[in-house]
Amino acid sequence: MLKSDLQAMPHECGDCPIRHRAVCARCEPTELTVLDQMKFYRSFEAGQTVIWAGDRMDFVGSVVTGVATLTQTLEDGRTQMVGLLLPSDFIGRPGRDTAAYNAVATTDVVMCCFRKKPFEEMMAHTPHIAERLLEMTLDELDAAREWMVVLGRKTAREKIASLLAIIGRRTASLTLQEARGEIVFDLPLTREAMADYLGLTLETVSRQISALKRDGVIALEGKRHVTVPDFRLLMDEAGDDADGGLLV
């Protein structure tokens, strides 16, 4: 655990897998050089906590590989996931010095971090970063609003289908599959994490996944490896009007 915290990752920004999608996407070579010198990598094992809500947070950063979650907990233990962080997603809020949510790695995760202070100073001088961060935040807001529709108005079956569609589409875009016809991916979340995402219990998640399997909407190999024979069918089950093009 300690070891992994400090483990160095000898990446150059130039061949960074999230170079064109992360907060640094718009930076010019000279700006990138500065960032390159500021940045440091941190690794987290699956299940490890990145930060607790309320704790002092002196860095911001991007998920390079892996999946992490943001969750909020009520005093009696009910928990709701409020963010699903995939590669290129940003964590931390400039201008705030404590974490607002629990962040947990659900797979092994590598993050590219910057100490908050220098990053904020750089933001003030480098419109390319603030610009990109605004764009990413607006995208996240759209995703949060789409998610609110799922939480507020969809049935359990539709919720599961929606989540599978989101993960499937994002995975497809990373692996250059097309998000139609057959797509294949691994679930990066336990049943419980899916329940926390969707405002359900893990039993209901399990039942609905079994039902979708029984109805041929998905096929499972083990508990995590999912094949969607017809993505169109899955989208229908999700109950959206449009094809959900917003989320990416």
Add this chain to the structure above:
Amino acid sequence: MLKSDLQAMPHECGDCPIRHRAVCARCEPTELTVLDQMKFYRSFEAGQTVIWAGDRMDFVGSVVTGVATLTQTLEDGRTQMVGLLLPSDFIGRPGRDTAAYNAVATTDVVMCCFRKKPFEEMMAHTPHIAERLLEMTLDELDAAREWMVVLGRKTAREKIASLLAIIGRRTASLTLQEARGEIVFDLPLTREAMADYLGLTLETVSRQISALKRDGVIALEGKRHVTVPDFRLLMDEAGDDADGGLLV
């Protein structure tokens, strides 16, 4: 309707009621002069639609007075509110040319608008605007995440209490009441709109409001005028761990 669309509002930015909270909050006098010349006011009557999802949107703007809602609708008519726009809140997304959601005025509303193109150009040259917009968007994202917890994990009674607390706190901050002890306000939403906010039916909203009244958590005069004798008590009913200081 047409008349109200075009009605001019002879405001100077200097004495604008949302001057210090809106997207222009950080602008300097010279920048304000430019905005002052670009801006135009639009008024909407209660119930009037500001814009339909998917429609071309060639302006952005701020709510000056009144309350509007953003809603998303599934094909079978299920509706979820995804944004509640109070004075100083921003509507529209720079860089996008169609509306993503339905926007409806729920009370009479006055908006301060800018044509999108000139506003975007100004944003590119005026970091103060982009800066403030980033900050506001991050706040909205926090609010959306808080809302997700409400939608996903709270009971009907807690949902109602949460909504009353949010409206009460915001109203209090506008009218310089303190958000503790007794506070008094008018609901700017119908029962149906509250239901769409909270992912409930209007019957359940009505029943839970009656229950809170019966239990002395709130008092009602007519259907809309609410007195909260002890704001602390209402917060307890909302089931949050903290005092929800984030939302404002």
Add this chain to the structure above:
DNA sequence: CGTCATCCTTGATGCAGATCAAGTCAGAAA
């Protein structure tokens, strides 16, 4: 090889909130 823990599935039952169905109330129009 067993055993232990974690994650998951499935069944039985209960209940919160949805749905269906009458009303009530207050303000506007006639």
Add this chain to the structure above:
DNA sequence: TTTCTGACTTGATCTGCATCAAGGATGACG
């Protein structure tokens, strides 16, 4: 005044998901 309409309330019943409970599968580790 009556009538109408839109917003709201309340009651009766239904149902989707939660809850409670038991057991299965897989992999790590002795």
